[in-house]
Amino acid sequence: MPQAGLKMKGIAAAPGVAVGPIWRYCPPQVETAAGAAGQTAPTDHATTGVDGAVPRLRSASEEAARQLAALAACIRGLGRAEEAEIFEAQALIATDAALIDEAVRHIEAGSGPVAAVQAAAEAAAAVLAALDDELIAARAADVRDVGARIARILTGDVLQLPAVPSIAVADDLPPSVTVEIPPGLLIGIALAGGSRTAHAAILARSLAIPAIVGVTGLLEAVHAGVERLGGRPLRAALDGETGELILDPRSSQEIQFHGRKDALATKHAEAIALRDRPCATADGERVRLVANIGAPEDAPRALDAGAEGVGLFRTEFLFMSRQTAPTEAEQVEAYRRVLAAFGPDRPVVVRLADIGGDKAIPYLGLPHEANPFLGVRAIRLAYTSRDLLLTQLKAIWQAGALAGVVPHVMAPMIATLGDVELFLSLRDEARDRVLADGLPCAERMVSGIMVEIPSAAIMAAEFARRVDFFSVGTNDLTQYTLAADRGNAILAPLQDALNPAVLRLIAGVVAGADRAGIPVAVCGELAGDPEGALVLVALGVDELSADAGCLDGVRAAISSVTRAELDELARVALSALEAKTVRALATELAGGGRRNRARQSSGRRSARVPGSAVASVKHGRADPSSAN
Amino acid sequence: MKTIELEIRNPSGLHARPAALFVKTAAGFQSRVALQNVTRGTAPGNAKSILTVLANGVARGHIIRLSIDGEDEETAARALSEAVAAGLGEAIE
Numbered sequence: 001m002p003q004a005g006l007k008m009k010g011i012a013a014a015p016g017v018a019v020g021p022i023w024r025y026c027p028p029q030v031e032t033a034a035g036a037a038g039q040t041a042p043t044d045h046a047t048t049g050v051d052g053a054v055p056r057l058r059s060a061s062e063e064a065a066r067q068l069a070a071l072a073a074c075i076r077g078l079g080r081a082e083e084a085e086i087f088e089a090q091a092l093i094a095t096d097a098a099l100i101d102e103a104v105r106h107i108e109a110g111s112g113p114v115a116a117v118q119a120a121a122e123a124a125a126a127v128l129a130a131l132d133d134e135l136i137a138a139r140a141a142d143v144r145d146v147g148a149r150i151a152r153i154l155t156g157d158v159l160q161l162p163a164v165p166s167i168a169v170a171d172d173l174p175p176s177v178t179v180e181i182p183p184g185l186l187i188g189i190a191l192a193g194g195s196r197t198a199h200a201a202i203l204a205r206s207l208a209i210p211a212i213v214g215v216t217g218l219l220e221a222v223h224a225g226v227e228r229l230g231g232r233p234l235r236a237a238l239d240g241e242t243g244e245l246i247l248d249p250r251s252s253q254e255i256q257f258h259g260r261k262d263a264l265a266t267k268h269a270e271a272i273a274l275r276d277r278p279c280a281t282a283d284g285e286r287v288r289l290v291a292n293i294g295a296p297e298d299a300p301r302a303l304d305a306g307a308e309g310v311g312l313f314r315t316e317f318l319f320m321s322r323q324t325a326p327t328e329a330e331q332v333e334a335y336r337r338v339l340a341a342f343g344p345d346r347p348v349v350v351r352l353a354d355i356g357g358d359k360a361i362p363y364l365g366l367p368h369e370a371n372p373f374l375g376v377r378a379i380r381l382a383y384t385s386r387d388l389l390l391t392q393l394k395a396i397w398q399a400g401a402l403a404g405v406v407p408h409v410m411a412p413m414i415a416t417l418g419d420v421e422l423f424l425s426l427r428d429e430a431r432d433r434v435l436a437d438g439l440p441c442a443e444r445m446v447s448g449i450m451v452e453i454p455s456a457a458i459m460a461a462e463f464a465r466r467v468d469f470f471s472v473g474t475n476d477l478t479q480y481t482l483a484a485d486r487g488n489a490i491l492a493p494l495q496d497a498l499n500p501a502v503l504r505l506i507a508g509v510v511a512g513a514d515r516a517g518i519p520v521a522v523c524g525e526l527a528g529d530p531e532g533a534l535v536l537v538a539l540g541v542d543e544l545s546a547d548a549g550c551l552d553g554v555r556a557a558i559s560s561v562t563r564a565e566l567d568e569l570a571r572v573a574l575s576a577l578e579a580k581t582v583r584a585l586a587t588e589l590a591g592g593g594r595r596n597r598a599r600q601s602s603g604r605r606s607a608r609v610p611g612s613a614v615a616s617v618k619h620g621r622a623d624p625s626s627a628n
Numbered sequence: 629m630k631t632i633e634l635e636i637r638n639p640s641g642l643h644a645r646p647a648a649l650f651v652k653t654a655a656g657f658q659s660r661v662a663l664q665n666v667t668r669g670t671a672p673g674n675a676k677s678i679l680t681v682l683a684n685g686v687a688r689g690h691i692i693r694l695s696i697d698g699e700d701e702e703t704a705a706r707a708l709s710e711a712v713a714a715g716l717g718e719a720i721e
Contacts, residue, residue, distance in 0.1 A: 085644055085645045086644065088648055089647070089648045089678065092678040093679060096677050096678055097676060098673075098674065098677040099677075124683075128679075131683070133643075133685045133687055135643040139643075139644065139682055143679065296719070317639075
């Protein structure tokens with residue numbers, strides 16, 4: 001590192017800002033077979049042959065199991081059951097017969113116990129890493145970590161924990177090391193390796209420790225920095241939201257990062273305070289804020305985040321990765337769990353399975369398609385596999401009755417009025433069959449459609465008379481409006497839901513829904529982006545549905561604006577020629593002054609554009625939930 | 629010796645938590661318990677070793693065969709069948 005203030009870039013893995021000294025974690029080196037035979041580690045000298053080494057190995061493995069069980073109990077006590085399970089499994093691994101037997105074989109072949117246990121752990125890890133099962137393959141790192149722990153106990157090495165609050169720097173930071181650092185002493189994590197989905201990153205998010213991963217050249221730069229500073233501790237500043245890292249920051253840079261940290265702390269405190277109150281603008285206009293969930297297990301997180309219900313319950317999890325279709329009973333139980341978790345006051349919108357097309361479902365026997373996104377998926381499955389959707393609807397009717405709630409259902413990929421009629425007839429047929437079978441059945445079902453195909457947006461006024469609500473899927477609506485594949489990175493710039501063409505379609509959907517008196521929700525990514533959310537509320541959208549982690553940010557943004565400001569934003573949104581014009585004003589309103597405070601081309605904003613008449617900006621509407 | 633075949637219905641198969649519970653259940657008996665993944669066609673391995681169970685790569689819908697040999701093989705077979713049917717600590721549909 002040639003000078004102070006070296007800027008590096010990594011992948012943002014856990015939000016937050018940290019400034020402090022660096023603490024380096026180095027995993028113990030795996031001894032090579034040659035090294036073990038020739039020059040054993042100094043502490044291995046204590047052993048006198050195989051007879052002494054095996055008992056030492058066994059007692060060290062038992063000690064490791066005790067330590068890991070204690071860690072598990074401690075983490076469980078903090079209410080983090082999911083993380084505790086990692087350590088509970090590791091405790092079993094520490095005394096596992098397969099691991100110990102393999103290590104004993106190495107000892108019998110002449111290895112010292114440290115080399116033996118590391119070789120055995122590495123071999124077991126390699127077997128797991130080679131499996132085609134991603135979840136199990138990810139345990140390889142846990143096995144290596146157990147080997148390292150037993151080796152440390154054998155050599156008497158103590159893991160040197162940071163003495164002052166520090167930013168951990170490593171290639172990878174095993175979860176067992178992360179949690180062994182007393183709370184408060186680990187203020188940030190910067191890793192040379194890893195990805196957003198690595199254990200280290202997931203644990204960092206769960207413990208609310210700012211983290212960045214995949215910082216290329218990090219270890220070399222830190223090494224050079226330590227060398228250059230001599231005895232002086234090397235410091236760092238990192239931003240887990242932007243992926244920025246500064247080594248040996250100048251005092252001006254430290255002040256800047258401290259400023260970001262304080263701003264985040266204030267924002268976070270405000271967001272928590274808002275969770276218990278209904279989401280509304282500064283002048284009291286209510287916006288329903290609900291969550292997107294993908295499985296029954298997601299319910300607690302959504303409720304904690306203050307979700308007023310669920311705007312999108314994806315049911316695909318029931319249909320994927322299996323050889324046969326899920327049974328009706330299996331589905332009833334899955335839906336009942338979610339509906340019951342939210343209760344009668346927090347409606348859950350169940351979306352009919354959005355499968356087919358690009359996701360191969362073996363039991364559907366669908367032919368290969370050249371354009372899966374334009375193919376047989378979602379409601380279109382009813383053209384070929386009518387029973388699949390009928391069974392799902394039967395299960396929802398029953399789940400509603402069992403949970404004591406009115407089930408809300410929406411059909412994806414509606415293109416024509418014929419699709420609407422098809423959905424409604426399937427719904428009614430499902431109810432008749434449930435009643436004929438003498439099974440419990442909800443009294444009614446609130447039935448909506450997704451508006452994600454431009455034809456549905458254009459025909460919204462007509463479709464609105466047949467259903468109870470609309471839910472706009474902005475991701476697909478953008479993909480289909482701009483004819484740009486969502487998965488194609490080259491076309492990513494076209495995937496901007498703030499494109500004026502998309503916004504005008506949404507305004508048209510709102511206008512059509514208004515005439516029929518039905519509410520409009522948005523469940524695409526745009527709803528979870530604070531700036532996007534403001535634009536949607538400005539256009540008259542009643543309900544925003546997003547991942548639980550996005551709700552705080554959206555709620556804070558909405559609570560900071562007035563209807564007058566939103567009206568101005570709606571005017572800009574419907575007269576803008578480019579997405580960036582809309583984003584600039586939304587950013588300013590959302591208080592995101594960091595990016596671009598200057599209003600762009602005020603002349604353009606005042607220009608009249610035909611089509612802005614469809615805006616029909618709504619004022620003081622009744623609580624949309626009553627109509628839902 | 630007693631041999632039973634069970635279908636694993638856990639959403640993610642025998643990954644960490646269910647595997648740990650399975651191993652703990654098996655380890656509670658005197659009998660030798662061997663496990664093989666019939667769906668994958670793996671060789672029988674020690675069902676009291678979590679590493680061996682994980683290395684069998686048991687995914688949802690896979691069939692496992694347990695060969696239980698010892699004085700308490702009847703009780704062990706019943707306990708393991710029940711534990712698997714109950715979801716090994718997980719909700720299974």
